[in-house]
Amino acid sequence: MKKAIRYLVNDKNLIWFGENAFSHLKTFIAKGDYSSIFFVVDENTHDLCLPYLLQSLGDLPRCEVLEVEAGEDTKSPEVLVQLWMVMSELQADRHSLVINLGGGVITDLGGFLAGTYMRGLPFVNIPTSLLAMVDASNGGKNGINLAHYKNRIGLFQNPEAVCVIPDFLETLPEEEVRSGFAEMLKHGLIADAEYWKELIEFDIAEEVPTEEMIRKSIAIKQEVIDKDFREAGPRKVLNFGHTIGHAIESLSLETDSPLLHGEAIALGMITETHLSQKYAALSDPEAEEIRSVFEEIYQDVSFLAKAEDLMEVIQGDKKNRGDELRFTLITQIGNGVVDVPVSKEDIIEALKLTKILA
Numbered sequence: 624m625k626k627a628i629r630y631l632v633n634d635k636n637l638i639w640f641g642e643n644a645f646s647h648l649k650t651f652i653a654k655g656d657y658s659s660i661f662f663v664v665d666e667n668t669h670d671l672c673l674p675y676l677l678q679s680l681g682d683l684p685r686c687e688v689l690e691v692e693a694g695e696d697t698k699s700p701e702v703l704v705q706l707w708m709v710m711s712e713l714q715a716d717r718h719s720l721v722i723n724l725g726g727g728v729i730t731d732l733g734g735f736l737a738g739t740y741m742r743g744l745p746f747v748n749i750p751t752s753l754l755a756m757v758d759a760s761n762g763g764k765n766g767i768n769l770a771h772y773k774n775r776i777g778l779f780q781n782p783e784a785v786c787v788i789p790d791f792l793e794t795l796p797e798e799e800v801r802s803g804f805a806e807m808l809k810h811g812l813i814a815d816a817e818y819w820k821e822l823i824e825f826d827i828a829e830e831v832p833t834e835e836m837i838r839k840s841i842a843i844k845q846e847v848i849d850k851d852f853r854e855a856g857p858r859k860v861l862n863f864g865h866t867i868g869h870a871i872e873s874l875s876l877e878t879d880s881p882l883l884h885g886e887a888i889a890l891g892m893i894t895e896t897h898l899s900q901k902y903a904a905l906s907d908p909e910a911e912e913i914r915s916v917f918e919e920i921y922q923d924v925s926f927l928a929k930a931e932d933l934m935e936v937i938q939g940d941k942k943n944r945g946d947e948l949r950f951t952l953i954t955q956i957g958n959g960v961v962d963v964p965v966s967k968e969d970i971i972e973a974l975k976l977t978k979i980l981a
């Protein structure tokens with residue numbers, strides 16, 4: 624394993640990488656003089672990661688473990704209310720620290736739990752999936768789903784620190800790694816053509832991304848967020864593929880075979896590449912290249928839905944304004960553009976081209 628590097632993301636938010644990350648966390652906890660620590664985990668991270676974390680942290684203030692079921696359904700108001708109740712019964716106070724140990728569901732839910740309890744407790748994210756390492760655990764978006772709208776309720780609040788331990792990836796199922804890889808490909812598409820090239824030469828079916836690649840994705844995301852933490856404008860570029868992707872993901876959650884977030888976003892990016900050709904002057908050769916990359920990596924991923932069901936969710940997307948459906952698109956590989964109004968007819972046409980319509 625490589626030496627950990629303490630990496631300042633902004634004046635509040637620290638990211639520690641690698642094997643010494645937990646010793647930095649230990650020092651951070653000691654300095655914070657917390658009254659108690661609440662670990663938010665799912666059944667997998669409870670069994671596979673928490674024992675290692677607790678052993679590494681050694682003596683701690685009073686600790687409580689809040690375990691929720693793995694899976695996107697857990698990001699719900701019902702689960703959140705239960706967690707608020709348990710925190711209250713266990714007398715979490717303003718001096719408590721929340722540590723979220725898990726994938727994107729845990730960091731989104733746990734961040735929202737911490738950010739709302741007693742108007743906001745400090746929290747630390749320890750992402751255990753690739754998706755959470757390169758995306759969900761950093762950037763300060765926390766939240767839960769409401770009905771079939773993804774992240775409809777939430778807040779912007781940075782974690783105090785993030786511990787990225789790439790070794791956790793070795794234990795992940797292949798499809799989980801591939802799901803996180805979709806967000807890395809997105810980072811190349813919206814901001815860095817060189818990185819895109821590097822990623823498409825990487826064999827994600829055979830290897831897990833390196834620490835350098837993870838750092839690169841985090842740095843791209845952070846550069847965007849530094850300009851626009853609350854997503855008034857430029858941050859929306861990080862949402863490429865997500866208008867369609869979230870609609871697909873939400874509807875798939877209502878079926879017996881839900882897609883992983885990154886799988887749905889991959890389908891979203893294919894569809895939004897069609898829209899980028901029409902609305903953002905993306906060239907035909909680049910559009911072909913993008914689609915062939917996704918179609919190769921995610922060749923077994925498909926989803927069918929009715930146009931009206933997808934449109935209902937798309938119409939509720941956070942980036943829209945009034946009746947105007949606004950998308951993040953790409954003008955060329957390495958450059959995204961935000962707030963592009965798109966017609967309903969063209970969205971349906973793009974969904975047809977991606978073979979999503981039942």
Ligand SMILES: O=C(O)C(=O)C[C@@H](O)[C@H](O)[C@H](O)COP(=O)(O)O
Pocket residue numbers: 758759762764773774806854858859861862865941
């Ligand atoms: O951090 C952001 O901003 C993003 O849009 C990154 C997305 O990859 C991520 O999935 C995010 O949680 C989506 O947020 P939402 O606002 O579309 O719910």
